[in-house]
Amino acid sequence: MDLLYLFTGLFSGALVGFSLGLIGGGGSILAVPLMVYLVGVSEPHVAIGTSALAVAANAALGLGGHARAGTVKWRIGLLYACAGIIGAFLGSTAGKAFDGQKLLFLFAIVMILVGILMLRGCKAVGDAQARLHRGNAPKVGAFGLGTGAFSGFFGIGGGFLIVPGLVASTRMAMLNAVGTSLVAVTAFGLTTALNYAWSGLVDWGLAAIFVAGGFLGSLAGTRAAKALSSKGQLTTVFAGLIFVVAAYMLYQSGSAVF
Numbered sequence: 001m002d003l004l005y006l007f008t009g010l011f012s013g014a015l016v017g018f019s020l021g022l023i024g025g026g027g028s029i030l031a032v033p034l035m036v037y038l039v040g041v042s043e044p045h046v047a048i049g050t051s052a053l054a055v056a057a058n059a060a061l062g063l064g065g066h067a068r069a070g071t072v073k074w075r076i077g078l079l080y081a082c083a084g085i086i087g088a089f090l091g092s093t094a095g096k097a098f099d100g101q102k103l104l105f106l107f108a109i110v111m112i113l114v115g116i117l118m119l120r121g122c123k124a125v126g127d128a129q130a131r132l133h134r135g136n137a138p139k140v141g142a143f144g145l146g147t148g149a150f151s152g153f154f155g156i157g158g159g160f161l162i163v164p165g166l167v168a169s170t171r172m173a174m175l176n177a178v179g180t181s182l183v184a185v186t187a188f189g190l191t192t193a194l195n196y197a198w199s200g201l202v203d204w205g206l207a208a209i210f211v212a213g214g215f216l217g218s219l220a221g222t223r224a225a226k227a228l229s230s231k232g233q234l235t236t237v238f239a240g241l242i243f244v245v246a247a248y249m250l251y252q253s254g255s256a257v258f
Contacts, residue, residue: 005039005040005206006209008038008039008040009035009039009206009209009210009213010209010210010212010213011038011213012031012034012035012038012039012210012213013054013209013210013211013212013213013214013217014213014214014216014217014220015030015034015213015217016030016031016034016054016058016210016213016214016217017058017213017214017215017216017217017218017219017220017221018217018218018220018221018224019217019221020058020062020214020217020218020221029110029111029114029156029160029242030242030245031051031054031055031156031210032044032047032048032051032104032107032154032155032156033107033111033245033248033249035047035050035051035206035210036104037248037249037252039206041203041206043100043201044100044101044103044104045095045096045100045103045196045199045201046196046201046202046203047155048095048103048154048155048192048196048201049155049192049193049195049196049197049199049201049202049203050193050196050202050203050206050207050210051155051156051210052092052155052156052189052190052192052193052196053189053190053193053197053202053204053207054207054210054211054214055156055157055185055189056157056185056186056187056188056189056190056192056193057189057207057211057214058211058214058215058218059157059159059182059185059186059189060182060186061215061218062182062218063179063182063183063186066178066179066182067179069179071175071176071178071179071180072176072179072180072182072183073130073131073132073170073172073176073179073180074180074183075131075132076130076131076132076140076166076170076172076180077180077181077182077183077184078183079132079137079140079141079144080140080141080143080144080162080165080166080169080180080183080184081144081183081184081186081187081188082144082187083140083141083142083144083145083148084144084145084147084148084149084151084162084184084187084188085148085187085188085191086145086148087144087145087146087147087148087149087150087151087152088148088149088151088152088187088188088191088192088195089152089191089195090149090152091148091149091150091151091152091153091154091192092152092153092155092191092192092195092196093152093195094152094153095152095153095154095155095192096195096196096199096201098153099257101253101256101257102253102257103154104249104252104253105249105250105253105254105257106154107154107249108246108247108249108250108253109246109250110154110156111242111243111245111246111249112242112243112246114160114242115239115240115242115243115246116239117160117164119236119239127170127171127172127173128172128173128175128176130170130171130172130173130176131170132170136169136170139168139169139170140166140169140170142169143165143166143168143169144165144184146165147161147162147165147184147188148184148188148191151185151188151189151192152188152191152192152195155192155196157185157188157189158184158185158188159178159181159182159185162181162184162185163177163178163181164177166180166181193207
């Protein structure tokens, strides 16, 4: 592992962590393109497997903070995650069998979807007393299975789908949905990473560097978020960045595919 590889891996992790701390979500979608186009991971499947592990570790760190703040609905989160683990395993198995360049091309399209969802936002207030019961348990499981499969196939945390999935299935408050989603993001990322690792498609050293950078970046991003009042504008700027990166990925992977 040369010095440039170490530096770009650390910088990429810090950039993802900074964006997560600054705007609260969506940053992990940059992990795969950063690994491929900045760090120089030549095999897309290795980038996906490694980023899944890094995303799981960073989500676990974030989950600890939300748990201490009491914003996690554990019963709902655990059911959502358990159902999603099945989906993540099936999705990641399908992803491994998919052509790497075609997977990057589809990934770029997903990035555009993420950017659009970030611009639209979610204005629902929700119910802070939401709980798991017989009426909503099937919906929680169904949403978990679906988002888990999506997350596993692309090797991403999937929080941008998990949060609205939790709100739609339980009508919980947004703050609780964000905290609870990290239970699922951790589980999905770990499931995907282990599935890829079984096939030798995880760079453990790069994952460790990425997580270390992500931790440092998240501290800086959180401090910056407290100092900046216009988070709506920050989200718009970040969504624009996602569109630019997605366009570049479409050009690069599209040239290889077509």
